[in-house]
Amino acid sequence: MDGGATGAVSLLRPVRAGNAFEETVERLLQAIKLGVVAHGEKLPPERELAAQLGISRVTLREAIRALQEADFLDVRRGRYGGAFVVYRPPSPRKGDLRRAVNEMGAGGLDDALTFRMAVECGAAQILAGMELTEGQRATLSSRLAGVNDAAPADYRRLDTAFHLAIAELTGSPLLAAACADARLRVTDLLNAIPVLQPNIEHAATQHAAIVAAILEGDPEGARRAVAEHLEGTAALLRGFLS
Amino acid sequence: MDGGATGAVSLLRPVRAGNAFEETVERLLQAIKLGVVAHGEKLPPERELAAQLGISRVTLREAIRALQEADFLDVRRGRYGGAFVVYRPPSPRKGDLRRAVNEMGAGGLDDALTFRMAVECGAAQILAGMELTEGQRATLSSRLAGVNDAAPADYRRLDTAFHLAIAELTGSPLLAAACADARLRVTDLLNAIPVLQPNIEHAATQHAAIVAAILEGDPEGARRAVAEHLEGTAALLRGFLS
DNA sequence: CTTCAATGGTCTGTTTCCAGACTTTTGGAC
């Protein structure tokens, strides 16, 4: 008899990610840093946002206040008021990357990169194997164009939007959430390295290849293109680390 | 300017999955149904388990009591006591599958199957691309043998163990957790259909192909083998649904 | 210049959840 012998580790993991307040701050911060809510835009109204996040308004407000005091948000009252994003990604400085990696803890970097590789490749492959509507094809192309036209300050944000669009177009919320999660885990790292012209151009070629493969309905090609692209990013990160 | 325009949906999702008690019951139930803790074995001691799940002992005890009253656990006091698993998967009855699908809600079935396809394919491919130690190869082979030798009552459990082993061997906890999550989402469905000899044999061939590809270091083959296997499972489910 | 609707700001009582100390039961070791 084999006994139980399943890793078990993966199932008896924490039910709740600690404290609601901190978790909320983290979430909002990620939404801001990822540019889900761009500079100058505002978060949804408190009541609505609290409902979306599944927390009480009190807790949400505490989180918003923390972000306000840290100069990420500017909160204005009255009609047409709201919590406006005020944050601009700072230009990375030497040492930021190392710091970000240390924050992840041992093994965290490889874990995040592996995870991202798995889910993003999977998403691209699945999308390429689907029958796409005209609207979906248009969305994909427009996101691609978005990254290509991006001003440097907007680059990461639109790059994120592009990658997430692939996952969301699969129509699987679970898969989209996994890709968003994967992206989150490398955001701080990516934000800690400069956006260089040669890298942008290289990435643009790869992005184009990904889109082409998806639009042609070539799952294998799409998977390979994404893998190549992500390996490039991983190599870039590792390069800055040494 | 593109505006925000990221799906956003994926990021402003709930911070906490509702209620700690219910969430804990759900978790434990999954661990039992998946056979992470097999019939006759016991859960870890309350204090330890509470710590692992990141909840208080009180909350955990409430959950355990609920499962005890529902005849999933038998709790015994004193030294060598504990919460023993008493549940045996019942033979599925007609209508169970439809019920399970309805519980998932609209779109849930496709979502779960798509998600599973993405993450398990990704895991297999990544594992096949790694240098494996002797120990890892042995683990994989032993899990394969485990499924092949399984008594019908143990089949699903050992099948789960096999699939999860692939994910865990990649060494990425995030990926392992994603695969476990994916598996969870189809467990109720799989448990609702009978384990038939022809299906077992078919699956055995596919499992062998997966392991062979991984051991040979053939990422593309591993991915394809997993995809084929999961498509088979998906087709089986869809077949029982019509 | 008044009104109004949308929004953030505040308050109160309740429920959930927690940390930790203490008690009881049990079966094996000596």
Place this chain on the structure above:
DNA sequence: GTCCAAAAGTCTGGAAACAGACCATTGAAG
């Protein structure tokens, strides 16, 4: 038989989170 250690069972006070009602501010529309 006695003792002991490992486990479940119980209790209490406090902190965190919530639900919902209500207040205050704002800017646009009329």
